[in-house]
Amino acid sequence: MPASAQIVAAVKPKAEPAVPVTFRSIRPSALTRQCQYVEAPDWVEAGRQLSLGEERTGQPPIDVFIGIDFGTSYTKAAVGLMDAIFPVRWDGANSADDQLTLPTEYSVLEGGRAVLGQHPRVTRESVLVNLKHPFLMPAVSRRSICEAAVFLALVIRYVRSWTYKEHGDLLRHKRLNWMLNLGMPSNGLEDDQQKIAYLRLVHLAWHLSLQDQVPGRLDSDTSQVLDWMTNRPESLADEPGLIPEFLAQVAGYVQSSQRTDGLHCLVDVGGGSLDVVTFSVIHREGEDKFAIWAPEVKPLGVHMLLQNRLVGADTQDASAVDPISCALEAEAFARQASLKPDTVLARDGLFGQEVEKLVRAVVAKTKTKRYKLSPAWANGLRVFMSGGGGSLAEYRGPVDGGVGRVAHRVNMLDIPRHNKVAEHLFPPGSYHRISVACGLAQDPFNFGTLTLAKDIEDDPALGAVHVRPRLDRDDLYAK
Known part of the structure; x- marks a missing residue:
């Protein structure tokens, strides 16, 4: 190797290891929630029964x-x-x-x-x-x-x-x-x-x-x-x-004044997974009809964000982290895990690239193969972010970038409260965390009908849709 090449090789920074693609269980060295344990009160014992007292x-x-x-x-x-x-x-x-x-x-x-x-x-x-x-x-x-x-x-x-x-x-x-x-x-x-x-x-x-x-x-x-x-x-x-879960999350939206028929995107940032789905909803013949266009679920949730930050850290550093109760802000996490803040920020940058790549791929697939004629490509794609990590900057920035690179116009929306849930039953700003459970607490018949992605063929060149079994165009597309 020439001397000049040796010098370049010596000063060239080492590439950061890639973001992990499989879970490695993060188990803290000590139990951290024993002080929160509550001995079950007497009323909890009644839960074994299917009714409260002898039925009349x-x-x-x-x-x-x-x-x-x-x-x-x-x-x-x-x-x-x-x-x-x-x-x-x-x-x-x-x-x-x-x-x-x-x-x-x-x-x-x-x-x-x-x-x-x-x-x-x-x-x-x-x-x-x-x-x-x-x-x-x-x-x-x-x-x-x-x-x-x-x-x-x-x-x-x-x-x-x-x-x-x-x-x-x-x-x-x-x-x-x-x-x-x-x-x-x-x-x-x-x-x-x-x-x-x-x-x-x-x-x-x-x-x-x-x-x-x-x-x-x-x-x-x-x-x-x-x-x-x-x-x-x-x-x-x-x-x-x-x-x-996305059906349950948007149950409040579809019966609200904010509702608009047509194409939407939902990004759910959970503890384990990042769930990105494009779907459409229309109202026909007295019921809501949903179609899933491109669903993708990857292990890029908050646990993987933390696992990615620990790449290269020793076992002692990792054992100090509890994936449920740990600090999520980069500098606080660095102190907790005895890491350098710059190291954590560099790992977060790589992680954000993976999040943006996934979101961009789902939206691009929808635009180029699945639902080419949606008015959302011109008028703006409506996007919901939800889940425990939905408010984190480590996700919001990459999601906005991933959608914006394809849809050009992004309309970010909060998930409205379901009208059957009283507002005083949850703290302000927290509904998005319980929106799935609240949406699920109803008769499945209320969701309307759902066409799965596997039952919808890709758009042909002229934009017509073919479905197995074949459905009328109006059953999927908003006018």
């Missing part, structure tokens, strides 16, 4: 809808009852300041019983975390389904008991038709394998919620567990609903 015959049943947003970091729930939607408060399980979100974790006590949260008398190994991570992968093991089902069973029991506590005067001695809706990623229904995993999860969780106590460990190969995974409980009035 001759009275019409009351429909109760449970909506659960099962998240990587936090889980949220809401109850639909009496033509109103009530976000669930977790004061009977957790003493954190934010009472509308529950950390997605549970403890296994010495006798084998499971309880929500980090029990003060258990070790780090007895607290199960990262329950949602396996569901972000193409295949989900039965063991992962069992662990997540234990958590959801505890959530379902709590929601029933909370409903009795809040509305006992109305529900006592009544027959209740329980219905359960669980949120899925925007591409969840496109993949039969993923759909089956979620159905097994929710079936098993409901069965477990009716037991005398929820066991912390399940043998995934026992005949009873396998039977519960594959058979819907008769105690549910209908088959559990698996609803794409």
Whole structure:
């Protein structure tokens, strides 16, 4: 090598390692939420039952809808009852300041019983975390389904008991038709394998919620567990609903004065995933009709943002980070993890490029292949940002850039509150975090009809649309 080339090689800065593409479990060296644990009050015990007191015959049943947003970091729930939607408060399980979100974790006590949260008398190994991570992968093991089902069973029991506590005067001695809706990623229904995993999860969780106590460990190969995974409980009035989360998030928007028919984009920044979807909505023949044009879900959520910041850090640095309660602002995170602020900012720059690349790819695919004739390309594409990380600058800037490079005009919108949710039930500015759960707490029939992306062919050269089975153009396109 010539001397000049050696000098250039010596001073050329080393390229930063790429952003990770698979999860590495970040498990802090110590439990950080044991002080928030709440010993279940007496009223929580009632959640084992399907009704509050002995049912009286001759009275019409009351429909109760449970909506659960099962998240990587936090889980949220809401109850639909009496033509109103009530976000669930977790004061009977957790003493954190934010009472509308529950950390997605549970403890296994010495006798084998499971309880929500980090029990003060258990070790780090007895607290199960990262329950949602396996569901972000193409295949989900039965063991992962069992662990997540234990958590959801505890959530379902709590929601029933909370409903009795809040509305006992109305529900006592009544027959209740329980219905359960669980949120899925925007591409969840496109993949039969993923759909089956979620159905097994929710079936098993409901069965477990009716037991005398929820066991912390399940043998995934026992005949009873396998039977519960594959058979819907008769105690549910209908088959559990698996609803794409974006439908639940925009449920308030579609019945608001802000609504405009046509093409939209939603970017959901969750703990584990970044869910980007373009969809259209129109109103025809008395119902809303949705079409999914381009759904993409990648492991670029907040946990991956933190994991990316730790690339190159030693094990001791990583063990100081709790992906649920850690500081997200770059400089504060650097102090917490004993890293240089410039290092964290450099990693954030690489991460932002990946976020922008994903958003740009989804919007470009929609514009060039899927829905070429949308008026949104000239008038401006309406974009929603939601999720726990939706307000972070590390996402908002790349999202705005990714959309703007393709659509040129971007109309960023806040998610309006569903009109069945009273404004006093949540703090100002927090609705976007519970919008999925609130939207899920209703009859799935209210969402209208949905055409999946796999059932819509790419636009041909002239912009006509072909659908399997073929639908009329007006069923998908706004006039």
